[in-house]
Amino acid sequence: MFSAVHxxxxxxxxxxxGFGGVVTDPxxxxxxxxxxxxxxxxIAGHGGAEVDFHPLPCHxxxxxxxxxxxxxxxxxxxxxxxxxWASAALHGFDIDPEAAPTRLELTGADGVAISTGxxxxxxxxxQHRGKSAALLRHQLAALLLxxxxxxxxxxxxxxxSRSASRTETGTFRLLCRELEQGYQRSRRxxxxxxxxxxxxxxxxxxxxxVTGRSAKQVVDxxxxxxxxxLLAATDEPVARIGQRLGFAEPTNFGRFFTRExxxxxxxxxxxxxxxxxxxxRPPAEAGGAQLRVPGHRDDxxxxxxxVLGVAHGGAAPxxxxxxxxxxx
Numbered sequence: 001m002f003s004a005v006h007x008x009x010x011x012x013x014x015x016x017x018g019f020g021g022v023v024t025d026p027x028x029x030x031x032x033x034x035x036x037x038x039x040x041x042x043i044a045g046h047g048g049a050e051v052d053f054h055p056l057p058c059h060x061x062x063x064x065x066x067x068x069x070x071x072x073x074x075x076x077x078x079x080x081x082x083x084x085w086a087s088a089a090l091h092g093f094d095i096d097p098e099a100a101p102t103r104l105e106l107t108g109a110d111g112v113a114i115s116t117g118x119x120x121x122x123x124x125x126x127q128h129r130g131k132s133a134a135l136l137r138h139q140l141a142a143l144l145l146x147x148x149x150x151x152x153x154x155x156x157x158x159x160x161s162r163s164a165s166r167t168e169t170g171t172f173r174l175l176c177r178e179l180e181q182g183y184q185r186s187r188r189x190x191x192x193x194x195x196x197x198x199x200x201x202x203x204x205x206x207x208x209x210v211t212g213r214s215a216k217q218v219v220d221x222x223x224x225x226x227x228x229x230l231l232a233a234t235d236e237p238v239a240r241i242g243q244r245l246g247f248a249e250p251t252n253f254g255r256f257f258t259r260e261x262x263x264x265x266x267x268x269x270x271x272x273x274x275x276x277x278x279x280x281r282p283p284a285e286a287g288g289a290q291l292r293v294p295g296h297r298d299d300x301x302x303x304x305x306x307v308l309g310v311a312h313g314g315a316a317p318x319x320x321x322x323x324x325x326x327x328x
Contacts, residue, residue, distance in 0.1 A: 031073035031272065033233035036084045037097070038072070039143065040064040041106075041118045044079030053228060056103050063114065065100040065147065071229045081118050085140060085301040093141040099148035110150050117143045136301050164209035171198065171206035175215065179222045184246055187223055189215045224260035227253075231265055232272040238265045 031050070040049075042062040049056045050073040051066055058064070058078055066072050068086070087097070106115050121139045124132050178192050186192070192215070193200045203215040211218060223245055230241045242253025242265075257265045 031071040031233045033071055033229060034066060034068055036086050037068050038064070038066040039083040039118065040066065041081045041083075041115060042078050043081060045077060047074070047076035047078050049074045049078075051102055052225065053232075054102075061106045061111065061115070063104045063106055063118075063147075065102055065104075067097070069229075071233050081122055083118060083121060083140065083143075083301065089137055089301045090141060090144075093137075095141055095144050096148060097144075099151060100144055101147070101151045104147070104150065110146070114143060114146055114150070117146070140301050164206075168206040168209040171196070171202060172210040175203055175206070175218065179219060183219070183222050183226060184244060187219050187246065189219060192219065220256075220260055224257065227257055227265070228261065228268065231269045238269070241265070 040063065042058045042064075043060055046059045049058050049064060050071075051064065052070050056062075056064065090097070104114075105111070117139060121136055121143070124135060124139070128135065174196055175192055178195050182192065182195070189200050189203060193203050196203070200215065207213055207215045207218045213221070227241060227245055230236060230244070231238070234241075236244075238253070239250040242250050245253065247253035247256065254265055257268070261268060263271070
């Protein structure tokens with residue numbers, strides 16, 4: 001049985017506890033382009049997920065951190081608690097949104113604390129309905145801070161060169177932020193250097209130190225990633241996707257994509273579209289395969305127990321015996 005999640009416009013947190021049956025709608029056998037950030041705690045089943053086309057094995061105790069704008073795809077049904085939020089939910093908290101790793105195995109005392117925190121967030125949604133907005137925002141912030149600390153203790157992502165300086169790392173992060181704002185308009189490293197007030201050589205040195213790739217490669221890879229996301233998770237025509245990414249001519253986009261990815265845009269889309277995957281029926285207001293949340297506001301935080309890859313809040317009608325939970 002699918003546990004439907006009901007929200008009101010002022011809801012800070014909503015939750016539904018319980019597992020769901022598999023929905024085998026062929027329309028959902030494609031990846032989801034997320035519009036909110038997610039924490040996914042797998043609590044039952046063994047299978048896999050895919051975040052931005054990277055396969056991630058999942059079993060009880062696996063925690064996934066998926067960001068808005070990324071593409072999420074799930075294989076066999078996995079019982080999971082899903083916490084979702086928009087960036088405004090963390091306003092006022094000193095949190096680096098990129099600090100938490102994409103995948104963690106929750107082991108030891110820290111793993112128990114994080115798992116307990118996720119479960120407590122969902123439980124508090126039920127017990128403090130209508131009164132828990134501030135509580136749950138703080139719980140979410142505490143979870144993300146703990147994840148950042150755990151990631152640091154495990155070493156986190158290492159630079160390509162251990163001699164990468166703090167300045168080079170900071171420059172690379174600034175480039176990444178600029179890329180998120182400008183990749184649809186420019187693929188010229190010179191433009192990003194101008195915006196950051198540094199030289200192309202400085203950007204290239206920073207990128208090589210942190211990633212082992214040049215600044216031009218970093219820029220082109222970001223554009224290619226967005227192209228893959230849109231090709232896999234939307235039904236937009238290839239030419240329109242190219243236009244959205246700054247290519248005036250479809251042939252130029254095709255050559256760029258083939259060079260970066262190794263196959264043509266059409267071949268990539270066809271390969272992604274035929275892969276078997278169980279997904280929920282999208283809400284009526286959803287566009288393409290994007291996940292839309294009814295009653296969405298920027299300060300939402302949501303926790304729900306569900307079947308990963310099957311149930312998303314508001315995506316299916318409530319079944320008999322289920323308990324919808326919400327905070328007004």
